[in-house]
Amino acid sequence: MVLSDDYRYEACAPRTCSDVQFSNPFWISGQQPPYCGEPAFEISCEDNRPTLLISGKKFTAKNVFYSNNSLLLIDDIMYREPCGMPLSNWSLDGTPFDVSPQNQDLYIFYNCSTPSGLNHPPSHVVPILPSTHC
Numbered sequence: 117m118v119l120s121d122d123y124r125y126e127a128c129a130p131r132t133c134s135d136v137q138f139s140n141p142f143w144i145s146g147q148q149p150p151y152c153g154e155p156a157f158e159i160s161c162e163d164n165r166p167t168l169l170i171s172g173k174k175f176t177a178k179n180v181f182y183s184n185n186s187l188l189l190i191d192d193i194m195y196r197e198p199c200g201m202p203l204s205n206w207s208l209d210g211t212p213f214d215v216s217p218q219n220q221d222l223y224i225f226y227n228c229s230t231p232s233g234l235n236h237p238p239s240h241v242v243p244i245l246p247s248t249h250c
Contacts, residue, residue: 128152133161136177156212167192170213173206186216 130139131147138144143153144161159177160167166177174192181187208214 124151133159133166134164136166136179138166138177138180139182142180154212165195170211171206171208 127149128140128143128151130137131144132138133144138159140152141154141157142159143150143157144159144166147161150158156170158169160169168175168177168189170189175189176192176195178188178190
């Protein structure tokens with residue numbers, strides 16, 4: 117059995133924000149030193165809500181799937197406001213992140229029952245019908 121007295125091992129142990137556990141390459145600012153992860157993977161735990169900044173846009177991290185190197189993000193405005201909608205486009209260019217091939221043609225329709233403008237909607241259309249009225 118090997119015991120480590122290395123303070124870096126303790127400092128970089130997996131941490132939780134909300135109910136999401138983060139480990140390398142992620143690190144939680146204010147709870148861990150920056151050497152515990154990669155700069156682009158810095159998580160801020162704001163009001164017990166894990167947020168990630170990508171290309172200047174804030175996202176809430178809902179889950180991390182370490183088995184396939186993916187994560188589930190929600191645009192911060194959609195998370196904070198019941199009827200919030202993203203107000204701008206953003207890009208993953210220059211970041212270590214990429215959209216998986218399964219999601220590159222994902223269409224999301226907000227507060228509508230039938231997609232308009234598509235003659236043959238793809239099979240992966242995701243209608244989102246909020247429970248609140250905007």
